[in-house]
Amino acid sequence: MGKLLTIHGGKPLQGRVHVRGAKNLVPKAMVAALLGDRPSVLRNVPEIKDVDVVTSLLQLHGVKVTKDEDTGDLTLDPADTKSAGSTEIDAHAGDSRIPILFCGPLMHSIGEAFIPDLGGCKIGDRPIDYHLTVLRHFGAVVEKRPGGIHISAPKGLHGAKLELPYPSVGATEQVLLTAVRAEGITELQGAAVEPEIHDLIAVLQKMGAIITVQTDRTIRIEGVKTLSGYNHRAIPDRNESASWASAALVTKGDIYVEGAMQRDLTAFLNTYRKIGGEFEVDDEGIRFWHGGGTLRPLVLETDVHPGFMTDWQQPLVVALTQAEGVSIVHETVYENRFGFTDALVRMGASIQLHRECLGSVPCRFGQRNFLHSAVISGPAILQGAQIDVPDLRGGFSHLIAALAAEGTSTVTGIEIINRGYEKFMDKLTGLGADIELSETAR
Template identity: 70%
Template sequence: MAAPAGCCGLEVHVPMGEVLTVQGGRPVDGTVAVRGAKNFVSKAMVAALLGETPSVLRNVPEIRDVTVVTGLLGLHGVDVTQPDDGVLVMDPTDVESAHVADIDAHAGASRIPILFCGPLVHRLGEAFIPDLGGCRIGDRPINYHLDVLRQFGAVVDKREGGIRITAPDGLRGTRIDLPYPSVGATEQVLLTAVRAEGFTELRGAATEPEILDLVAVLQKMGAIIGVDTDRTIRVEGVERLRGYDHRALTDRIETASWACAALATRGQVFVRGATQPEMMTFLNVFRKVGGEFDVTDEGIRFRSPGSRLRPLALETDVHPGFMTDWQQPLVVALTQADGLSIVHETVYENRFGFTKALGGMGARIQVYRECLGSTPCRFGGAQFRHSAAISGPTALRGDDIVVPDLRGGFSYLVAALAATGVSRVQGIELIDRGYERFAEKLEALGADVDWTSTSSVPPARGRVPAHV
């Protein structure tokens, strides 16, 4: 059964409150289609608030984050329709304030409402965001966002249950230096600066492909934005913006996740819709490990070689480095490499929590507080276990697992596919935040999967899921 539909007909396709049973030990083999990037689509939807005419977003995946943002837009008076599969039309003509209780109830643990602030202050003069959740893979503080809004002249008032943002004198351009190239803070600056009075200069900006696609959307709307090679973004505020018509870039995280499933199971996956430019760093690592791939106009085919995989040393980093969201499924694949691999996580401080469950499946993974990479990172000397040593190859065996977060959860699926025996994965509905119809895709790849009710499955012991 599917969860209730969103307000424009989008559905989540994972049976809520059920367990996915995976009979592993067979190679994946087949084709999956990947659509728009989760980390871009929701932000482009928020950008529609800034326009005075309707916006059209194409290549939209059916994921829960899209359903959440659709609902939030609806609460603020934006008419969202779905005239065709993967197409959203958002009409912001009648934007209005939403009731606090409605925002809180609909957003749940999503962190998306923080990005509504700039656009809503421009349109309505105020915004309210409830207390925020998110994947617990690090502190992920919202202070970057609040500091950014204050620098634009916003007044931030902490209220019971959330934060009220106002700008009595309007939002004005400013100069901002980020201490770290935060994706979320960069998005906040872009969504706020485009209609702020005067010029804004952002130094230390994130320049991920999803950020540049958001810049493209805003430019289509009438914004004036320049991006320099030294991570400086300059915005000249404009008084009015119009709607856009844009096709979202393909999700590079989902693409890499399926590629790692091919590596770990010694199979092959053709990812329809995948494109090479934003995947180049991943493709280099995939080849170094021993994987093979073919790039076509329709997508990328990922194959595992007949020989053993090779170990490697790797550090995650902001773009154009190796993406932190690629790290978790790759760690699963590295359990099958012949030798010792080192992975140094420099983006999120607590992203190796998922390895505990892999140890229960037979993986040999040690995590360390020390920086095991070539250069010390900002977590060095702290108590965060942000480096991992993976010894392989190891024979993984099926186990009972609880999904800890979005990316870690998909990594557990990769491990379950590679493992001998049966795995029962609880909390599987969390993966639906960012992986469209993943259960159907597993079946399309020949995976032996089935659903069982949580009422008949005892809870997995010793593993507590984090909120998403």
């Protein structure tokens, strides 16, 4: 049995939503607790599937995870960390890629780690080779075994000089989580510098790590023998904040996003204003609304931080279908991020995908047959349709398209959206969306 969501479109979304800790930080901060010799406390934790997955994986490895039912705060006690069996890890990990980040912390605490063959979102290969190469540089021995990869460090882990070919967030996290307790100094060039990376560094520094971030994407880590626990409030989820902002624009609504933080949304807010969205920032969050005029088209390129984030692109593409004129979006971070546009075209949007780099900067996908540029002509009148959610951000984009469309849409596969959007059904209902949820035989 799956869930079927019926959406009656055409109603502006209006009201308040509360955005909590970032999906791209919270699971990583939970993994970091493995490195300490005392319990850690993580606050502002959202109720999303990724948190459940990491909780299960930590418990499998002997970490005691306690949730405060009033506040949602997590206490993570690594005193009894142990090895876990591959089939158990596999069963709990599902299609999550989080187990790869357990490697460094587990080798420091118990001397070995096992990664099952991993799944993940359907938006690109996201190879784990980067991660394995990084671990080998630290002195890890990587062995392919049935069902996955066994990693050990018979001679211990030592600092390394590393350079990433692309500022991958996952590989940067891997280096941080491994280097903080490795012997000697680690220097990482070409690092990702996303706000969530800075927040993870703040977590590790609270535990006793010595980490310097230099201006040119270089991170320097001096290894220490032991780390203690942390007490940390996770930064709010800038992806979810931007998604609700796009929902306000697409449905001609008015949404106050409590918890949205201007500092981490700068590139998004500039673009939002250029298109014709309005926003107002206060100390508690940001109010987003449709400015009332016609939306303006633009040329947009996604990039790693501090550029326009790839996760912001999909909900915004829905807004661009309503702009008057031709917009161009050049995706430079994930090669297969435009699959979600098929459903928008069926709903009446005019979107053409191209293999060429239709932006000012040629990117690494340019001559490799990836449909990574989109030309969007508007304004389009969207009609209700049958939709099956392809991935997390694409799924949310389909929802807001259906909410803005004329007529009724039916959506399957919405479980994927729970991975990154806390209580999104309750939030939609609270904003006045006309929706019904029912069971479907799948």
